[in-house]
Amino acid sequence: xxxxxxxxxxxxxxxxxxxxxxxxxxxxxxxxxxxxxxxxxxxxxxxxxxxxxxxxxxxxxxxxxxxxxxxxxxxxxxxxxxxxxxxxxxxxxxxxxxxxxxxxxxxxxxxxxxxxxxxxxxxxxxxxxxxxxxxxxxxxxxxxxxxxxxxxxxxxxxxxxxxxxxxxxxxxxxxxxxxxxxxxxxxxxxxxxxxxxxxxxxxxxxxxxxxxxxxxxxxxxxxxxxxxxxxxxxxxxxxxxxxxxxxxxxxxxxxxxxxxxxxxxxxxxxxxxxxxxxxxxxxxxxxxxxxxxxxxxxxxxxxxxxxxxxxxxxxxxxxxxxxxxxxxxxxxxxxxxxxxxxxxxxxxxxxxxxxxxxxxxxxxxxxxxxxxxxxxxxxxxxx
Numbered sequence: 001x002x003x004x005x006x007x008x009x010x011x012x013x014x015x016x017x018x019x020x021x022x023x024x025x026x027x028x029x030x031x032x033x034x035x036x037x038x039x040x041x042x043x044x045x046x047x048x049x050x051x052x053x054x055x056x057x058x059x060x061x062x063x064x065x066x067x068x069x070x071x072x073x074x075x076x077x078x079x080x081x082x083x084x085x086x087x088x089x090x091x092x093x094x095x096x097x098x099x100x101x102x103x104x105x106x107x108x109x110x111x112x113x114x115x116x117x118x119x120x121x122x123x124x125x126x127x128x129x130x131x132x133x134x135x136x137x138x139x140x141x142x143x144x145x146x147x148x149x150x151x152x153x154x155x156x157x158x159x160x161x162x163x164x165x166x167x168x169x170x171x172x173x174x175x176x177x178x179x180x181x182x183x184x185x186x187x188x189x190x191x192x193x194x195x196x197x198x199x200x201x202x203x204x205x206x207x208x209x210x211x212x213x214x215x216x217x218x219x220x221x222x223x224x225x226x227x228x229x230x231x232x233x234x235x236x237x238x239x240x241x242x243x244x245x246x247x248x249x250x251x252x253x254x255x256x257x258x259x260x261x262x263x264x265x266x267x268x269x270x271x272x273x274x275x276x277x278x279x280x281x282x283x284x285x286x287x288x289x290x291x292x293x294x295x296x297x298x299x300x301x302x303x304x305x306x307x308x309x310x311x312x313x314x315x316x317x318x319x320x321x322x323x324x325x326x327x328x329x330x331x332x333x334x335x336x337x338x339x340x341x342x343x344x345x346x347x348x349x350x351x352x353x354x355x356x357x358x359x360x361x362x363x364x365x366x367x368x369x370x371x372x373x374x375x376x377x378x379x380x381x382x383x
Contacts, residue, residue, distance in 0.1 A: 001033025002127065003312050003349070005257065007342050010316070015333040022253070029249040031257040034130050035212050035267035036245075037309075039276045041134065042141070042216025043223070045069075049145045050224040056154040062142055064372050069138050071368035072306075076361050077131050080310035081107050084125035087314070092321055094123050110135040113206055116182070119197040125314045126193060136206035137213040159221045166218065169211045174263055176202050203264040211265060212273045219277035226285055234285035237278055245275030307353025307361070315348050316341075 008027040016024065048060045085104045088094035100123070106112040107121025113133035120129050144165060153161050180202050187198035202208075248268035252259035261269035283290050301308075324332075324341060332338045 001030035001036065002309060003030075003346065005030035005033070006127075006313055006316060007338075007345065010320075010332050010341065011335075011338050012331065012333050016335070025253040026250065028257050029252045029259060032249060032252075032259055032267040032272050035269070035273055036276045037130070038134065038137065038209055038212045039216035039219070039273050040280065041137065042213040042218075043220040043277065043280045044216075045138070045141060046145075046217040046220035047224060049141075049148075050158075050221045053148060053154060053158045053221075054156070054224055059145065059149040062146075065142060067368050067372065068365075069135075071364050072361070073131065073135065075364050076306060076310060076356055077128070078108060079356070079360065080125065080307075080314070081121060081128055084122040084128065084314050087318070088122055088124045092124050092317065107132065116197040116201040117194065119201065119204070120193040123193060124317045125310075127309060127313050129197075130209075133204075133206050133209045134213075137210045140206070140210045141213070141217060156225055159218065159225065162214070162218050162221060166211060166214045169207065169214060170263060170265075173205070173207045173211060173265065176205060176207055177264055200258070200266075203258075203260060204266060208263075208265045208269075212267070212269060215270065215273040215277050216280070219281040223281045223284060226281075228285075230285050230287045230290075232287055234282040235287060235289050237282035238286050238289045241275045241278030241280075241282065243275070244278065245272050248272035248275060304350065304353040304357045307356040308349050311352045311356070312345060312349040315345050315352070319345060 004027050008024050008030075011024060013021045013024045045065075048065075052058060052060055081104070089096055094100065099117075103112065103118045103121045106118035107128065110132045112118040112121045112129065112131075113136060120126055121132070122128060144162075148158060148161065151161075182198055182201060184198065186195050189196040189199065191198075248271040249259075252268055258266045259268045259272070260266055261271065263269075267273070283293065319341060324337065332341070
């Protein structure tokens with residue numbers, strides 16, 4: 001969705017017939033793929049916690065949780081961030097200033113999402129803005145789960161408590177938006193990434209995206225609470241979830257790609273995240289759609305998807321600089337040339353993401369998993 005959004009940004013919709021413009025307008029809502037990523041992360045990462053909560057068991061190891069998150073996210077992100085920073089200075093002629101260096105360092109430390117001046121840690125790979133905010137959601141999840149276990153609220157009552165937590169997060173977001181006014185001087189995308197960051201914040205913040213993430217966490221709890229038996233009712237729920245998500249996107253056509261929803265939270269909140277969460281909670285229980293979805297193309301794309309997200313925009317930037325000068329935002333009138341850019345960018349991004357996963361990401365993940373086992377092995381040896 002995100003790659004489609006960035007590819008369609010480069011096409012001039014007015015060079016197309018009316019039907020083509022509608023297709024482009026719907027495709028541009030693919031920016032909401034960021035919200036789908038947050039819902040998916042919350043859903044997946046909360047699973048071990050929910051299984052213990054619902055069984056009244058002990059809390060999973062936070063050190064293991066932190067190690068797995070660091071191994072999965074940090075190396076690939078740091079490589080893409082550093083490559084973008086260096087290529088920006090060398091090939092793309094970005095100046096080396098204290099301010100740009102500060103933004104890069106904030107990105108390395110996963111702190112870039114806390115202020116508009118550092119939201120975009122580099123100039124030529126805009127999608128990296130979301131990673132620092134994603135890491136903040138990892139931290140918030142751990143803190144909230146610690147509180148949940150200490151309150152000793154077990155069983156399905158914990159799901160109701162998590163729903164109350166989402167309401168509380170929405171209240172905090174409202175306070176942030178209401179009482180943290182932005183200086184709107186030079187705000188807007190016409191002033192570049194920094195101007196865009198000013199326009200986005202404070203509606204784009206670690207708090208607002210944790211509200212999206214928390215809906216995924218709730219979906220993880222619902223999935224853990226359901227019986228293991230598969231049934232066609234789950235298939236119907238999957239279809240309903242997809243329909244809700246698509247309808248939410250359709251409501252954003254010809255509007256801002258940010259799709260501001262309830263309380264100004266982006267990406268058609270809460271309806272699009274709820275649609276995605278419904279699909280995630282129901283798909284494992286479905287009798288038909290789960291098997292259809294788990295095909296080799298989807299599984300391979302899922303495996304390398306983090307690398308696709310990290311690298312595709314930099315590839316597009318380099319293509320626009322060294323190959324097709326008109327491949328900027330809304331600058332392409334030739335549909336054939338645009339399709340060539342799409343195929344080339346997707347192929348190059350897939351190649352880079354595949355190498356990244358199998359050469360670096362997967363070996364580091366396996367190394368981290370071996371580290372997890374060592375304390376247990378030492379304990380057994382000591383006993």
